[in-house]
Amino acid sequence: MRTVWRVLCLSALVMVTGCHGGQQADAPNKQTAVKGVITGAVKYVDLEGGFYGLVTDAGQKLDPVNLPEPFREDGLRIQARVETVEGRVSTHMWGPLVRIVEIERL
Secondary structure, rough: HHHHHHHHHHHHHHHHHHHHHHHOOOOHOOOOOOOEEEEEEEEEEEEOOOOEEEEEEOOOOOEEOOOOOOHOOOOEEEEEEEOOOOOOOOOOOOOOEEEEEEEEEO
């Protein structure tokens, strides 16, 4: 009977440890604070009804909340000063929400 309890306890410990490890793997999904000048391109994403995102030259995807109409052009090269939008969520699942402070065509 002691052997059965030891096996059950060991199995439970392995399962709990395995579940905890899975949560650590999700850590990269947290939003990263973005602030400063970025260079990249506007990208039209045909998802959730369609929206315009930004892809930096470093490959980071950003979800702008206030991209001006004249800049809504797929492939347009831009430079912008952005800051992270706190306390809001988006259904786009594209990247961190950012507010554009300044933007210009390149």
